Amino acid sequence: MVDEPLTIKLDHRRLKQFMVDLMVGAGASLPNAECAADIHVEADLRGVGGQGLDYLPYTLASLERSLIDGHAEPEIVHRSPAAAVIDGRRGPGQVAAVAAVGLAAELAAAAGSATVAVRNSTDIFMIGYYAELLARSGNVGIVMTSGPPLVHPHGGTERLLSTNPIAFGFPTSGPDPYVFDMATSAVASWRVRQAAYEGVELPAGSGRGPDGAPTTDPVLIRQGAISPLCGHKGFGLALSLGLLCGPLTDSGIGPELAGWQASGETHTQGHLFIAINLQAFGSTARISSRATWYLDLLRSSARAPDMDGIRIPGERAFQRRRQQLGSSVEVLAASWTNLRPFADKYGIEVPAEFHGI
C-alpha cells in the first residue's frame, strides 16, 4: 500500500483545452482532438480516471509515431437501410465511434433499428458514453468493442481475448438515461494498471501470472493474463462480443490485436453499435416512464443487511459528473508528470494548477 495519491483539481473546460492542445501538438487535427478530448474529459468527470487524462500519454505517443492517424476522417463504406460499415481510417477511435452513433441513430429513426460496424479503428474508450448518446437520442443503445489480448480463455492461460466490454443505454423519463457498461473480464485492464501503480492486491480470481498460476498480484497479471468474469460465463460472453467486433466488422481479433502499440503492424480494431428506436416499438414516453418506474422500484426495495445497499448502474457516475461539472474535476498528479515531457516538447501552455507539481 502507498499513500493516498496526490490529485489536482481544475475546471473541466481548462482540462479539455489542455488535452486538445496536447493532441494537436502530437499531430491531430483540431476537430479530431476536440472529439477525443470530449470522451477523456467525460471519463475524468465520471471518476474513470484510467480512461481520462491518465491515458493521454499513450495516445500522444501513438499519434507521434503515426500509429494513430490524427488527421483521418471516418468514411462510410457501406450503407443499407439498417446496416452500415464505417472505415475509421486508423484515426482516433472516438471520432469513428461518434460518427457511428450518429449514423446508427439516423438509420434507426427511419428503419426502426440499425447496426453500424466500425473497422480500421483504434480504441474508443468508455463505451458507456456512446450508449448514453444513443439513449439521449431516443434509442436503446448497445455498444461493444474489443482490443488487445489481455484475457485468457476459461480453462486456459494464454492472452487470447480482450476485456471485450459491452454497454447498454436506455432512455428514462429522468434527466439521465440508464447506462450500464461492463468489462467481460474479472477486472478492467485500467484497474489492473492502476493497482500495479499503487501496489495493491486485486481480488482472488482476477488473473494468472506468466507461469499460468492464479495470482492477485497486478504486476504478475500484467505479465500473465486477466481472468474472464465468473469463469465459463464471462468467457462465453467475451467470446461472443469478440466475434461481433472482430470477424463481423472485418477487424482483428485476439492475438491479431497484440503489439499494436509496439509496432503498429497488427490488425486494427473493430466496434459494433446497435440502435433500437423506441418509437418503432410504441410510445417513447410510455417506454421511458415504465423504465423509470422499474428503476425506482429496485432502488427502494429491501436492502440486504450484509450489503451497502442497492445502486442502479451508472447513477454514481452521473452524480459524480454533475458534482464535478459544478466545481472542478480531479485528476492524478502522476498523470501530469507523465504528460510534462509532451507539454514541454510542444511548448503548450500548462494549466496553472499543475505549476510547481
Place this chain on the structure above:
Amino acid sequence: MVDEPLTIKLDHRRLKQFMVDLMVGAGASLPNAECAADIHVEADLRGVGGQGLDYLPYTLASLERSLIDGHAEPEIVHRSPAAAVIDGRRGPGQVAAVAAVGLAAELAAAAGSATVAVRNSTDIFMIGYYAELLARSGNVGIVMTSGPPLVHPHGGTERLLSTNPIAFGFPTSGPDPYVFDMATSAVASWRVRQAAYEGVELPAGSGRGPDGAPTTDPVLIRQGAISPLCGHKGFGLALSLGLLCGPLTDSGIGPELAGWQASGETHTQGHLFIAINLQAFGSTARISSRATWYLDLLRSSARAPDMDGIRIPGERAFQRRRQQLGSSVEVLAASWTNLRPFADKYGIEVPAEFHGI
C-alpha cells in the same frame, strides 16, 4: 445426496410424438403442439432436461387452465424495414419465437439488420435454440427474454428480476454455429429446481433465503431469491435485458410477471430478437471462416494445469445432441411420473419404454 436418478431412453421422434399428444390433449392446436415440442425435444437432446420433458407438466396445467391459449396464432402488429412487433396472443411462447426468428431473418436479409419484439407471450425456453436458427440462416443472432421474478438486485433481497438470459449465435464454417446461452443469475432457475429435487447444495453465492441471508440450500433459495451473477455486473446485465424485454416490448417486468402460473392475472412476457445479416458486413464465407479460425485457436491454446481444459460454449451440447440423435434420448423417470396423470386423463398412447415404471 440421493442415488443417481433413474432415467429412461427412447427414440427422439417417439418422445416428440408423446409430447405433441400430451399438448394436444391439454388443448393445443397440432401446429402449436409440434412447434413447442420441437424446442422441448431439443432441450432433452442437448442435455438441458429441465427445459425438456421435465417442464411439460407445468405447460399442460397452463394449457388446461387457458393461461396459455393453445390455439393462438401470433400476429405481426407492427412492421417497419428493420423493426417489428409480434403479438404472441398469449399462446405458446415457442410459436411466437419461431415466428420472430423468421421475420427477423427476412427483414435483416433486406435491410442488413433487424430487431423483432414479441409481446403478450409466454415462456420460450432455451433461447440458444433461436440464436442457433438465426445463425443457420446467415445472421448473427442475439436473443433475450425475461420471466417471473426469481432474482434479487445486488445489494437487495427481494425477488425483482428474472434470470433474464441472453444468447448469441454466430455462423462458422463448420457443421454447427457458435451458440452461447447464459442466465444472468448465479444459477439458472431450473438448476435450482433440480438441486431441490435431488437434495444437493448449490455453490456459495447462489442465493438468499426468505430471511434475506445468503444460503446454499436450494429449498431456501426457492423461498427466497437467486443471486445475480457476480454481484453488480450480473445485476446490471440482468437489468439491461429486463428493460429490453419489458418496457421496450410493452410487456411485464419484475413483479408484474409474478404469480402468472398461479392466477394468470399478471402481465404477459416479452422477448427480443436481433438479427444481423453477415452479407451486409462483408463476405459470409470470410466472416464464418475467420470465426472458425479463432475458435480453433482458443480450443488448442495452453491449458491451465488446475483446470479441465478449454471448452468452446455450445459445443458439448451439440456433441450430446448428435450422439442422442443417433441412438436414443435420455429423460428422467421422475418426469414421466409427473406426466402419467395427464396421459391417463387424455387417454394417450404411452411410449413402451415408460411401461412398468
